[in-house]
Amino acid sequence: MMTKQALTDLILEKKTALGLSWADIASGVGLSPTFVTSACLGMNSLKPEFADKLVAILELPAEAKAAIEACPMKTWEQTVPTDPLIYRLYEVVGVYGPTMKELIHEEFGDGIMSAIDFSLDIDREANPAGDRVVITMNGKFLPYKSW
Amino acid sequence: MMTKQALTDLILEKKTALGLSWADIASGVGLSPTFVTSACLGMNSLKPEFADKLVAILELPAEAKAAIEACPMKTWEQTVPTDPLIYRLYEVVGVYGPTMKELIHEEFGDGIMSAIDFSLDIDREANPAGDRVVITMNGKFLPYKSW
Amino acid sequence: MMTKQALTDLILEKKTALGLSWADIASGVGLSPTFVTSACLGMNSLKPEFADKLVAILELPAEAKAAIEACPMKTWEQTVPTDPLIYRLYEVVGVYGPTMKELIHEEFGDGIMSAIDFSLDIDREANPAGDRVVITMNGKFLPYKSW
Amino acid sequence: MMTKQALTDLILEKKTALGLSWADIASGVGLSPTFVTSACLGMNSLKPEFADKLVAILELPAEAKAAIEACPMKTWEQTVPTDPLIYRLYEVVGVYGPTMKELIHEEFGDGIMSAIDFSLDIDREANPAGDRVVITMNGKFLPYKSW
Amino acid sequence: MMTKQALTDLILEKKTALGLSWADIASGVGLSPTFVTSACLGMNSLKPEFADKLVAILELPAEAKAAIEACPMKTWEQTVPTDPLIYRLYEVVGVYGPTMKELIHEEFGDGIMSAIDFSLDIDREANPAGDRVVITMNGKFLPYKSW
Amino acid sequence: MMTKQALTDLILEKKTALGLSWADIASGVGLSPTFVTSACLGMNSLKPEFADKLVAILELPAEAKAAIEACPMKTWEQTVPTDPLIYRLYEVVGVYGPTMKELIHEEFGDGIMSAIDFSLDIDREANPAGDRVVITMNGKFLPYKSW
Amino acid sequence: MMTKQALTDLILEKKTALGLSWADIASGVGLSPTFVTSACLGMNSLKPEFADKLVAILELPAEAKAAIEACPMKTWEQTVPTDPLIYRLYEVVGVYGPTMKELIHEEFGDGIMSAIDFSLDIDREANPAGDRVVITMNGKFLPYKSW
Amino acid sequence: MMTKQALTDLILEKKTALGLSWADIASGVGLSPTFVTSACLGMNSLKPEFADKLVAILELPAEAKAAIEACPMKTWEQTVPTDPLIYRLYEVVGVYGPTMKELIHEEFGDGIMSAIDFSLDIDREANPAGDRVVITMNGKFLPYKSW
Amino acid sequence: MMTKQALTDLILEKKTALGLSWADIASGVGLSPTFVTSACLGMNSLKPEFADKLVAILELPAEAKAAIEACPMKTWEQTVPTDPLIYRLYEVVGVYGPTMKELIHEEFGDGIMSAIDFSLDIDREANPAGDRVVITMNGKFLPYKSW
Amino acid sequence: MMTKQALTDLILEKKTALGLSWADIASGVGLSPTFVTSACLGMNSLKPEFADKLVAILELPAEAKAAIEACPMKTWEQTVPTDPLIYRLYEVVGVYGPTMKELIHEEFGDGIMSAIDFSLDIDREANPAGDRVVITMNGKFLPYKSW
Incomplete structure (x- = not known):
């Protein structure tokens, strides 16, 4: 194959x-x-x-x-990505991760945003001071189940 | 202080x-x-x-x-975050990082999305199959300068 | 608090x-x-x-x-756990992870087993050659969404 | 060979x-x-x-x-697996490892669950809210020997 | 406690x-x-x-x-031990690990030496060229089970 | 060559x-x-x-x-070996390393067991409860020199 | 391509x-x-x-x-560079990084020096005690945006 | 002290x-x-x-x-710095390190720029498109000695 | 104690x-x-x-x-030392390690220089172009034993 | 080339x-x-x-x-060398690094021993108890410059 x-x-x-x-x-x-x-x-x-x-x-x-x-084996070798464009996204997770955790819990309770039942779009926003990249992530909230 | x-x-x-x-x-x-x-x-x-x-x-x-x-010294100790909510965001960078790189370059040319001239918002999207978390990142496109 | x-x-x-x-x-x-x-x-x-x-x-x-x-910040410091009881579980993921991936994809298609909509139980199984530990994980299958 | x-x-x-x-x-x-x-x-x-x-x-x-x-040399290169399906299993070990340790010790005393005298099965559980993956691990309890 | x-x-x-x-x-x-x-x-x-x-x-x-x-949580922080006495033991595992694997499989078939049903003794062997340390490890052979 | x-x-x-x-x-x-x-x-x-x-x-x-x-360049790539047979030996170094250090110092004083002036043998010990692997390490004690 | x-x-x-x-x-x-x-x-x-x-x-x-x-995927494999010429630059970041942070914040406020809207030049400075390498980095100051 | x-x-x-x-x-x-x-x-x-x-x-x-x-023990704990201001400098070493190596060797021959017989200055450059940070490193070229 | x-x-x-x-x-x-x-x-x-x-x-x-x-537990936390004085010594091991291996084997055969039956001295050598540090290591050659 | x-x-x-x-x-x-x-x-x-x-x-x-x-790109892949001969040198840096730092500072003041303006020789010292390896490092002392 x-x-x-x-x-x-x-x-x-x-x-x-x-x-x-x-x-x-x-x-x-x-x-x-x-x-x-x-x-x-x-x-x-x-x-x-x-x-x-x-x-x-x-x-x-x-x-x-x-x-x-075929279902892919999803792998990446760089734990911390070096490419500047991708690193900036990693940095956003580091800097804003705890903030996103606080706000999602405040709004939805204990759980996570799914990365599987998930979509991501990229758009251009015109701006006289320089156009902007807009990334929109949309994932189902999954509450922790107790049993 | x-x-x-x-x-x-x-x-x-x-x-x-x-x-x-x-x-x-x-x-x-x-x-x-x-x-x-x-x-x-x-x-x-x-x-x-x-x-x-x-x-x-x-x-x-x-x-x-x-x-x-005060200007903060921004540090995080976990190169790969363990908290499930934050890890999912890290996973998104791993899985979709190269895709975002391709699409931003296709649209804007060589450069990056700034993580400094940047904003991030979190919203709830009502959905009968379960409400969804919407994360919107908005960063200025910075073209590489040649000299 | x-x-x-x-x-x-x-x-x-x-x-x-x-x-x-x-x-x-x-x-x-x-x-x-x-x-x-x-x-x-x-x-x-x-x-x-x-x-x-x-x-x-x-x-x-x-x-x-x-x-x-309170919603916990779930952290663990040892990327590879050293305690022998917990290490054996890590080893199971290493040895059988690709097998579980093959069989879940064969049965369910592309997607994952949720670790959030998830339960885990531990039981004792009597056995004359030495009692056995039975760990049962039960997680919702989440298909990858396309958009 | x-x-x-x-x-x-x-x-x-x-x-x-x-x-x-x-x-x-x-x-x-x-x-x-x-x-x-x-x-x-x-x-x-x-x-x-x-x-x-x-x-x-x-x-x-x-x-x-x-x-x-032939007896295989069992190796895996990613200390923390990146594939989302396999990562979720790693996360389960991180989140529930200490819990499993407490409960196995409470039930069996000091020792471990063998990963060698061990079996693992994967089943589908029908569920109107979405079918579920059931993973059953069954390993002999091995008490620590003193000498 | x-x-x-x-x-x-x-x-x-x-x-x-x-x-x-x-x-x-x-x-x-x-x-x-x-x-x-x-x-x-x-x-x-x-x-x-x-x-x-x-x-x-x-x-x-x-x-x-x-x-x-109490059942201990067995942890060590140094993946590669630095103390020279302990490092030499780590080095022995690196240098002779594949050899021990070959010889144990040749003698016993596929399986491992248990580190749980296990004992370890340390003795002094007199020797005119300088006394020697003798470390004896004794662990039950555990064959892999098929199912 | x-x-x-x-x-x-x-x-x-x-x-x-x-x-x-x-x-x-x-x-x-x-x-x-x-x-x-x-x-x-x-x-x-x-x-x-x-x-x-x-x-x-x-x-x-x-x-x-x-x-x-030829004198070999002795290398191994896995800092923590993944093969279960070899990992158990690594685990023994982690769990019993400080104990061996205490007992060797108590018996011999400050120094180490050589891994160079060293031999290692593997034997089978018959046992009705399952045969056992016996590993014997024999290394010269090297006292630290002061100068 | x-x-x-x-x-x-x-x-x-x-x-x-x-x-x-x-x-x-x-x-x-x-x-x-x-x-x-x-x-x-x-x-x-x-x-x-x-x-x-x-x-x-x-x-x-x-x-x-x-x-x-083509827009390059910028990667480097050595987290800490080993080549002595490049390592010295890494060392400069380690030794003077916090100093540069203090002084840039004192002069410009909260923000960073861009590595994208950036240029770097290398010159030789004659010196009787041995010629010197002069590296000049010039990057736009990017203030953190609040929103 | x-x-x-x-x-x-x-x-x-x-x-x-x-x-x-x-x-x-x-x-x-x-x-x-x-x-x-x-x-x-x-x-x-x-x-x-x-x-x-x-x-x-x-x-x-x-x-x-x-x-x-007192002569300081110079230590830093983050191999890859997380603070965005300092990370950008690390990124510059990754992206431009091989280039600086090529150009310094072309100009000076085999050797390095000293990080000890070294000075570093930070200046502000006024610019209508946004002021710029100018970092000037000045280190003695040290040729490799043969013997 | x-x-x-x-x-x-x-x-x-x-x-x-x-x-x-x-x-x-x-x-x-x-x-x-x-x-x-x-x-x-x-x-x-x-x-x-x-x-x-x-x-x-x-x-x-x-x-x-x-x-x-007391016999010390010799530990160091930085796998790669950051202090410039100590790093230079680490660099010497990286750059000249394989050379030392070739030359010691050529002169002595298969074996190592002991770091236990070992002494190390530091001296100043006057030199008009700048005084020099002289480090002398003296360790017993230990041949590999076969058995 | x-x-x-x-x-x-x-x-x-x-x-x-x-x-x-x-x-x-x-x-x-x-x-x-x-x-x-x-x-x-x-x-x-x-x-x-x-x-x-x-x-x-x-x-x-x-x-x-x-x-x-050609000026070489000096690289080594093993942060901690595994070959026993080279590891012993790494161990010497770990065990005696802080000592060398103290003594060089006591003798010369703040600065380092150059690894560039540097030579290294290997000799055999005859000894009835077993010949010895003598490694002599000779590097220029470089004082930290203030500016």
């Missing part, structure tokens, strides 16, 4: 060759750019009907379909 | 004694709950006019004002 | 002084021994009606109630 | 080619799905009679048999 | 004050010096009849008895 | 092809199974007369001799 | 073959030596007009242009 | 009480603000004549003088 | 009060400055006749003698 | 083929065995006249010369 890594390499090659953006690809698949990109980078799987569309858009070989649908 | 830790301990004690929520305190200070909470937990500083209000609301001693205004 | 650590210390002292087992305490609270013990050790919170009962059984001071109900 | 890694790669390839599930393979071998899967992933060895059956079911070359029977 | 650490501090103080060696104490308790010393250092528990003897020999207060009998 | 790793791979291949056990090989070389196995695994070097015998027994090419005699 | 690593390898090869210094290359590109070198080493991207010039100077294949313009 | 930590605590207290800035203190001592601040934070020592002035300016007790003159 | 840490603190206090250098103290004890200083810092023990002298020179209380004679 | 690693591999091959010792090679180059060996292992560079001689002695191809003269 094609590995997730081989799939990602192939997708990046085809994306460049076909001159497609992530937005183009997501539009063709019919899901959000964030989710489709994460699946293309090997961090999520697509359901068969979306996998079919991805294969078509990127002119992937038939065997790629199983790799797209 | 009162340390940031002593300040936080005192604030938590007064908050409980006065029966105030973070929302109440933020409302009194005139800033968002997220920013005010982070300042109360020692991860941000308040400008003098807001520090005055915080002192008043929480009936803090006069010497607390300087501690609220 | 009494800290979770102070609460745990007080509970352990009272438990010894009153000659109660965790099973006794759980029975008095009306929840499982596992959940009640985890709350007493500062890793979960109790709802008010159960907190009242715990205060009564262990003859705790009134101020303990708020500490029992 | 074929390495365990080469064996696992070959098994995964054959499993896909033959359209077999782990349940099918385990049924053919005559052992539990968990144990057979762990052996196929290189984390356990099979006794000769079971190795013969695995070779037959998966149409493996004869030289695979020795690799299946 | 007296903590294990407080117990160890008290034992060391009394041992010095009474001029006893570990060999003397072990002899009085009726167990091996290794096991008794490990219990005095907080790494094992004694059964009641031995705890009584330890209390008597070291003239410990009555409350020490429960601490001696 | 053939590397130590290439030598070990070749030895394992030949050992399987010739159907030899480590005990057979050690017997042919005229040294203990532990030392010979450690040299075959690349953790020790053999003197020329023993290297000759190893080459003969395993029908190794002539160029292997220099690799067997 | 050519990877950043392949690009760097190719640049180093061409640089040697053509006998160019970094100063020569930077001069041809029309940017500072520091920025151009960092782009050649894969730690920055060049805008198209500069990428064209780099391709021309170094006689790179046409496909290299896209790799030069 | 007063410890460096006690000295720093006392200096910070006096600095606040007397309303002095680091610039004021440095001016009184007659050295640069960077060096004086680093000495006050316990990361450098002052020669006697400067120590006398520091004692006078800050109205320190006589015993502080020896602490100011 | 007085701990080693308490002993070191007391020695440093007395050394300052009496105006003694390490050279003075070593001279009074009759051993080298290096060994005596290491014993005073808690990293070695002194034999009774030297302990007596140290007590006399530094006017220590009688109970200090047992602490000086 | 030939990499340093390829250079080292080639040198080791030629050294064996030509039957040369490090002492022979160093003698031919006209520098010390320690420095030459470190350059051959990729941890130092040679000046052109010495590189020429090394090429001649070892019959290296012409292209090796540039690799010998």
Whole structure:
């Protein structure tokens, strides 16, 4: 079976060759750019009907379909990410993590925000002092169960 | 000078004694709950006019004002946070970090989202299948400068 | 406010002084021994009606109630636990983690077992070759959402 | 000799080619799905009679048999696993480890649950609010010996 | 309840004050010096009849008895020990670990040497070129179970 | 020059092809199974007369001799070993290390047990309750020198 | 697409073959030596007009242009750098980091020096006691925003 | 003797009480603000004549003088600093370290920039787009010696 | 019993009060400055006749003698030392470690230099270009034993 | 350009083929065995006249010369070295590091021993009780500069 890594390499090659953006690809698949990109980078799987569309858009070989649908082993090697763009997000978790914990508990009680029943979107906000990146995370609140 | 830790301990004690929520305190200070909470937990500083209000609301001693205004040394000891609520946010950075990098670069070019010229808000979204936590991050895009 | 650590210390002292087992305490609270013990050790919170009962059984001071109900900051310092009993559980995750991933995906598709909508019980199984410990984990399957 | 890694790669390839599930393979071998899967992933060895059956079911070359029977060097590289499904199990050890220690000592005295004289099963529990994963660990209690 | 650490501090103080060696104490308790010393250092528990003897020999207060009998949380902070005497033992595990694995598997099949159903003794071997330390570890072989 | 790793791979291949056990090989070389196995695994070097015998027994090419005699760079990558058999030995160092330090100092004074002027043997002890592994370490006591 | 690593390898090869210094290359590109070198080493991207010039100077294949313009994933593997030249810079951050924090806060208030809107130059200062390296960092002050 | 930590605590207290800035203190001592601040934070020592002035300016007790003159044990606990201001400097070392190495070797040959025969200054550069922080490091080039 | 840490603190206090250098103290004890200083810092023990002298020179209380004679638990917390003076020595091990290994094996065969039957001295070498530190390590070569 | 690693591999091959010792090679180059060996292992560079001689002695191809003269990126992967010979040197830094710091400061004042303006030699000292390894480090004292 094609590995997730081989799939990602192939997708990046085809994306460049076909001159497609992530937005183009997501539009063709019919899901959000964030989710489709994460699946293309090997961090999520697509359901068969979306996998079919991805294969078509990127002119992937038939065997790629199983790799797209496979449940990924999600791994990252850098405990503290070094890339500046990703590090800033890590820093936000460090600086604002305890604050988010306080406010979520105040509003919802004891529990967490799911990272599985979860979506994430990225938008551009025009601003005369320099445009801004807006990241919106939306996750189901899961209360701790007692038994 | 009162340390940031002593300040936080005192604030938590007064908050409980006065029966105030973070929302109440933020409302009194005139800033968002997220920013005010982070300042109360020692991860941000308040400008003098807001520090005055915080002192008043929480009936803090006069010497607390300087501690609220002091620039904090922002530290966290757990490289990988263990608390489940905070870990889920760390996991989001691991799983979606490369995706966010791809999409921000596609939209804005080479650069990062600032974590300094930055705001973060937390909201509740009603949902019949279980209410949802919505976290919105808003940071200025900073392009890499060449020289 | 009494800290979770102070609460745990007080509970352990009272438990010894009153000659109660965790099973006794759980029975008095009306929840499982596992959940009640985890709350007493500062890793979960109790709802008010159960907190009242715990205060009564262990003859705790009134101020303990708020500490029992508080949402805990769940932390552990040893990335790899050294205590042999706990290490064996860590080893099970290392040895059988990929197997559990394969089998859960085969049965349920892409997703995870929740550690929040979750219960855990411990039982003794009599066996002539030496009694056995039976640990049963029961967590809701959470499918990954696409968007 | 074929390495365990080469064996696992070959098994995964054959499993896909033959359209077999782990349940099918385990049924053919005559052992539990968990144990057979762990052996196929290189984390356990099979006794000769079971190795013969695995070779037959998966149409493996004869030289695979020795690799299946070989005692594996069990290694994992991520001290803290990043895959969300496996991380949740690690989190359970962190959150409930001290609780399990208290309750096993209360019931059995000083000792541990063996991770060697041990079995682990995974089941699905139907539930109208969403089916649940049930993991059952069963290990012999080993009392500390004094001498 | 007296903590294990407080117990160890008290034992060391009394041992010095009474001029006893570990060999003397072990002899009085009726167990091996290794096991008794490990219990005095907080790494094992004694059964009641031995705890009584330890209390008597070291003239410990009555409350020490429960601490001696308590199941210890076995922790060490240095992943790689720095003390030269202890490091050499760690080095032996690094250098000879794979060799011991090969030879135990050759002799016994797949399984491990228990560190729980286990004893360890230390002896002096006279030698004209310099006396030698002899450490003997004796642990039950535990075969992996298949199921 | 053939590397130590290439030598070990070749030895394992030949050992399987010739159907030899480590005990057979050690017997042919005229040294203990532990030392010979450690040299075959690349953790020790053999003197020329023993290297000759190893080459003969395993029908190794002539160029292997220099690799067997070369002083190895002894490395291991896992600070905390994950293989259960080897981990138990690491755990013994953690649990009994301070005890061994106390008892060796009590018997010999300030110094260490050498891991260089050192031997290690593994034996089987028959036992009706299950046979036992006996590991004997024998190292010269080295007193600290003052100057 | 050519990877950043392949690009760097190719640049180093061409640089040697053509006998160019970094100063020569930077001069041809029309940017500072520091920025151009960092782009050649894969730690920055060049805008198209500069990428064209780099391709021309170094006689790179046409496909290299896209790799030069690509936003790099900036990674480094050594948390603490071992190379003595780079370690000294790390040491400077450790020794003078808190001092720089104090003085920047005293002069500018709460905020940071940007590492994105940032430039860095390296110069030689003649000195009879031995010439000196002068490193000048110039980054925009970013004040923390409150909201 | 007063410890460096006690000295720093006392200096910070006096600095606040007397309303002095680091610039004021440095001016009184007659050295640069960077060096004086680093000495006050316990990361450098002052020669006697400067120590006398520091004692006078800050109205320190006589015993502080020896602490100011003592050679400090320079330690920092965070391998990767978390404070955003200090992290950015760490990031600069990661991103530009290999570039600085290339350029210094090109200009000076094999060797390093000393972090001991070294000075560091911090300045403000006015800029209509936002003022900038300028950090200037100046260290003697030390060529590797061959022998 | 007085701990080693308490002993070191007391020695440093007395050394300052009496105006003694390490050279003075070593001279009074009759051993080298290096060994005596290491014993005073808690990293070695002194034999009774030297302990007596140290007590006399530094006017220590009688109970200090047992602490000086006690076998120390040698620990250091920083795997990579941060103090620049000590780090340079760590760097020497990193840079020249493999070289020392090659040359010692070439001269002596397979084995190590003992760090126990070992001495270390520090001298000043006058040099018009700046005086030099000379560190001489002298350790017994220990050949690996085969058995 | 030939990499340093390829250079080292080639040198080791030629050294064996030509039957040369490090002492022979160093003698031919006209520098010390320690420095030459470190350059051959990729941890130092040679000046052109010495590189020429090394090429001649070892019959290296012409292209090796540039690799010998290149400034090396000095890296080591094991923070704590595992090889027993190298570990003992690391242990010496841990055990005697604070002692060396005290004595160098007592003799020279605040500063460090350079690891760049530095030499290291290894000698054999005959001794009837077993020959000894003598390592002599000689580094320029660098005083901290104030400014």
